[in-house]
Amino acid sequence: MLFWRGCNHYYDPDLAAEVAHSMRKIKDIAWSSPLKERKHRRFSLQYPVRLKVHSSDSMIELDAVSRNISIGGLLLETSSMIPQHTPVSFVVTAWSANLVRPIQFVGEGEVVRVDAKAADQVFAIAVECTRPITRTDQSLALQ
Numbered sequence: 001m002l003f004w005r006g007c008n009h010y011y012d013p014d015l016a017a018e019v020a021h022s023m024r025k026i027k028d029i030a031w032s033s034p035l036k037e038r039k040h041r042r043f044s045l046q047y048p049v050r051l052k053v054h055s056s057d058s059m060i061e062l063d064a065v066s067r068n069i070s071i072g073g074l075l076l077e078t079s080s081m082i083p084q085h086t087p088v089s090f091v092v093t094a095w096s097a098n099l100v101r102p103i104q105f106v107g108e109g110e111v112v113r114v115d116a117k118a119a120d121q122v123f124a125i126a127v128e129c130t131r132p133i134t135r136t137d138q139s140l141a142l143q
Contacts (some may be wrong), residue, residue, distance in 0.1 A: 040070035047094045049076050054087045064125070066092055073109060073128045082121050086111045088127055091136075108131040 049064040064078035069092065082088065089108040095101075113126035 007128075040072040042068045042070040044068050045094070047092050049074075049093045050093075051076070051078065051082075052089045053082055055087070064090075067124070069105075069133070071129075071132045073112075073126065074107070074133070075126050076122060077122050077124055079122060081116070082111050082114065082125050084111050084114055090127070092133075104136050105133050106136050107131075 014061055044066065045066055047066050047069075049066050051062045051064050053060045053062060062078055062080050062082075064076040067075045067077055069075075074090075074092070076090075087108070090106070092105040092107075094103045094105065106139035107127075107129045109127045110130075111125055112128045113124075115124040117124060
C-alpha cells in the first residue's frame with residue numbers, strides 16, 4: 001500500500017489491478033452479448049409495395065412504398081390508414097438498373113404500429129410477418 005502525501009487516501013496496486021480486470025470483464029460481457037431490440041437485421045430499402053388489407057368481410061388493395069425491410073417484417077408508407085392488428089399480405093417489387101427483371105418478395109402478417117405523418121398526409125405502417133419474407137419467381141404484383 002502506498003499513501004499519498006497530504007491526504008488520507010491510499011493506493012493499493014493489487015486492488016487497482018483487480019478493479020481494472022473486473023472492469024475489462026464487464027466491458028467484454030457487454031460487447032459480446034449486447035441486448036438486441038430487433039430480432040432481425042433491417043435494410044433501408046425503398047421499393048413499391050402492393051398491399052392487401054384483409055378484414056372479416058372484404059379485402060382492399062393499396063399501393064405503398066417500403067422504408068425498411070427485414071426478414072421478419074417491414075416498415076412502409078401509404079396514404080391510407082390501416083388499423084393496428086389488421087392482417088395484411090404484400091408483394092415488394094425490387095428493381096434496379098443492374099437487374100434484368102424485377103425481383104418480387106412476398107409476405108403476410110399483422111399491422112403492429114401506425115404513425116401518422118400529418119405534414120405529408122402519409123401513414124407509416126409497421127408490419128410483423130407471421131413467417132419470413134420470401135422471394136417469388138412469379139409475377140404477382142398485378143394479380
